[in-house]
Amino acid sequence: MVTFLRWIARLALVAVVGVAAAYWYGTRLPASPFDGVQPAAAMPLETGQYAARVADCVACHSTHEGQPFAGGLEMGTPLGSIYATNITPDPEHGIGNYSLADFDRAVRRGVAPDGRRLYPAMPYPSYAKLSDEDVAALYDYFMNHVEPVAQPNPPTEIA
Missing domain, CATH: 1.10.760 (Cytochrome Bc1 Complex; Chain D, domain 2)
Structure with missing residues (x-):
């Protein structure tokens, strides 16, 4: 029974980490080569x-x-x-x-x-x-x- 509960706890931990990673990936701003760059003079x-x-x-x-x-x-x-x-x-x-x-x-x-x-x-x-x-x-x-x-x-x- 204790082994089963540990297995469930590990599965729950993996699920929480997976959901957190998916949330982070879905809400982050991707990098841009223009981060921190000011536009050049008008073209x-x-x-x-x-x-x-x-x-x-x-x-x-x-x-x-x-x-x-x-x-x-x-x-x-x-x-x-x-x-x-x-x-x-x-x-x-x-x-x-x-x-x-x-x-x-x-x-x-x-x-x-x-x-x-x-x-x-x-x-x-x-x-x-x-x-x-x-x-x-x-x-x-x-x-x-x-x-x-x-x-x-x-x-x-x-x-």
Whole structure:
């Protein structure tokens, strides 16, 4: 009986450690090569604009009626609709308060500055292999060449 209780205690310990490790992994902010790095001086418009066109940011983060990159595009899923977010430099509704490292984590890792996972709405696996130069160019473009739009992000319809 004592051996059985020890076995149960060990199994419970392994389960607690496993849950703690999964929680840590799921809520941590992944490292970014831009951690602690200040963005360089503004780049030419064409550099970031080209990167944004190749990445096709406008396709998901714009609607036909709305401003470019202000979000709101509905994407239906079997569980309910999700909406693309505002990626203009508006500090309240967009990415205006993102650091370069925050932006990198969102684009290449699918993690918001508060630790929320953006997948499946943000298809970060498609952008995970962007170069550091491309991420910096995108960040520069959105922060310095896109007009801020104070448009709130529609809430998801997934429970």
